[in-house]
Amino acid sequence: MESNSFNETIGIWISDKKSQKLNWKELINTCAAFNYNVVKLDLDQSLDDQARIDVFLHKLTDIIAAADQGDPKASIIINRVEQFLSNHPEIVVIDPLESVRILLNRNCYYSILQDETSFSNQGIFTPNFAEFTYNVIERNIEIMKQRGVTFPLVCKPTLAHGSKSAHEMVIIFNEKDLGACKPPCVVQSFVNHNAVLHKVFLVGDRYHICERPSIKNFTSSENLDPIYYSTGEVCKADSQSTLSILDPHDNADITLTVNEEKIKSIIRVLRKKIGLLLAGFDVVIDNATGNHAVIDINVFPSYDNFPNFFEHLLDSINNIRKANGHINGDCNGISDLTNRLNGLYNVGRDPVKYGVKGMNVD
Ligand SMILES: Nc1ncnc2c1ncn2[C@@H]1O[C@H](COP(=O)(O)OP(=O)(O)OP(=O)(O)O)[C@@H](O)[C@H]1O
Ligand SMILES: [Mg+2]
Known part of the structure; x- marks a missing residue:
């Protein structure tokens, strides 16, 4: 150059x-x-x-x-x-590389989010999660119970970067299908959010919020098989996955609006605890409570x-x-x-x- x-x-x-x-x-x-x-x-x-x-x-x-x-x-x-x-x-x-390292591991950054005591009285949370290191189902059921993780859940690779497989997710509806998890992975309670994802992009203290398609609402079920998807198929701006189409009984007219004060609180915490200039995070709004769930943080996003x-x-x-x-x-x-x-x-x-x-x- x-x-x-x-x-x-x-x-x-x-x-x-x-x-x-x-x-x-x-x-x-x-x-x-x-x-x-x-x-x-x-x-x-x-x-x-x-x-x-x-x-x-x-x-x-x-x-x-x-x-x-x-x-x-x-x-x-x-x-x-x-x-x-x-x-x-x-x-x-x-x-700085040490700050970037924090965001390579989902267990690590979800722990930072969950430890943030100021979130709960502001209607902000990170869904309950647990890490599975071994594929021993009885043990994993115990871990889930201890950590309050409920069905349906999303299973995500612990390592959030480094390969295409880092973005391969599974939604699991019941205990009998926990074998679909491929440790090392993180399981996280699924939050119903009417299939709308809010992506927040940060450049230091400036931010920009975009809406993206996401996953439709689900409830736990003994009959539903695990659903496999990769983030890119469902959540990119031009994705048209059938997983994003709400069921007829879901009321899509209820608009869950982003509360910008909540977004700013999340940004302040991330700036203080992780300190990246270039970062992004994903928020879904719980359709039962309106609370904002932080489900992902990214380094130098698009x-x-x-x-x-x-x-x-x-x-x-x-x-x-x-x-x-x-x-x-x-x-x-x-x-x-x-x-x-x-x-x-x-x-x-x-x-x-x-x-x-x-x-x-x-
Ligand atoms: N706890 C959850 N509840 C509901 N939906 C979720 C949850 N976690 C993830 N999802 C859905 O799965 C998608 C992928 O999850 P996540 O953002 O953690 O993966 P990723 O591959 O790291 O994403 P990115 O491409 O932003 O790096 C989300 O955009 C959202 O649609
Ligand atoms: Mg994401």
Whole structure:
């Protein structure tokens, strides 16, 4: 990638698949407007030899997950990156690898959510869950009972990234079908939510909420067989799964509206406890209570439809660098929405028009 004469440099690593979907032209133009060069990093080579970088922006989730599973090639890459970053503590990392690691493991981040005592009196919860390490049904029934997990449940692989199978889910309706679980996995009580998923995308303190199709309502049953699905088939913007079609007796006219104060409370907790600049989370609204259930948290999600994603990204990066004393407060004519708005900011109602589109890196 060409190097220009700007003062600052952002080194980027994302997978080839995501790279093909990324609007590099828009990214480079926006970086230029913020006085940054962009360098695409090659993780198979020494990082010190490639460029002097001020910011390291990455989506290394799959490689970290593979390294943690013992993949030797992935381990070499992650060691190289970690060594480079520890030699260069001045580099701002979006996002720190230890924070990313928290979100690789569903048991780990559901535990963080469930431990948040402030949620319950605000009508926010994470559905009861338990981890299965072995496929011993009697033992797993015990674990479920102890942890208050009820049928129907969703069984999800414990590892949330690293392979296609990380997104392969099973809905199970009764004890006799618990053998459909493939440990290591997490089972989580299914929340009826009228087949609407609310995805929240975060760039620091800015957020954007989108609706997606989801799974219809169910009750426990001795007669229903397990239902297998992959998230991509059901919950992408253009998915048209029959699993999303509500049964006639379900009242689809009842609109469950997102409560933005609840969303903001969730964001504050995630910022405090996990601290990623680039993250997203999924919320379903319990159709019996209106309570908001957080069912998933993601690292560097697809930001399709996030208005002016690149400006918000660069602006947020500069805010971090300012806070760290790397750049001064008035450089580059940065819009600095954070200081101006002093809190969380819904970009869906962005009054500032930059004329640049969002992106899709998923
Ligand atoms: N507890 C639950 N109750 C009801 N539906 C659920 C629950 N958990 C998951 N789902 C449904 O299954 C889908 C996939 O679950 P989840 O978001 O945990 O998986 P994922 O593959 O990690 O998703 P992503 O693609 O966002 O990373 C959800 O979008 C939702 O439709
Ligand atoms: Mg999800």
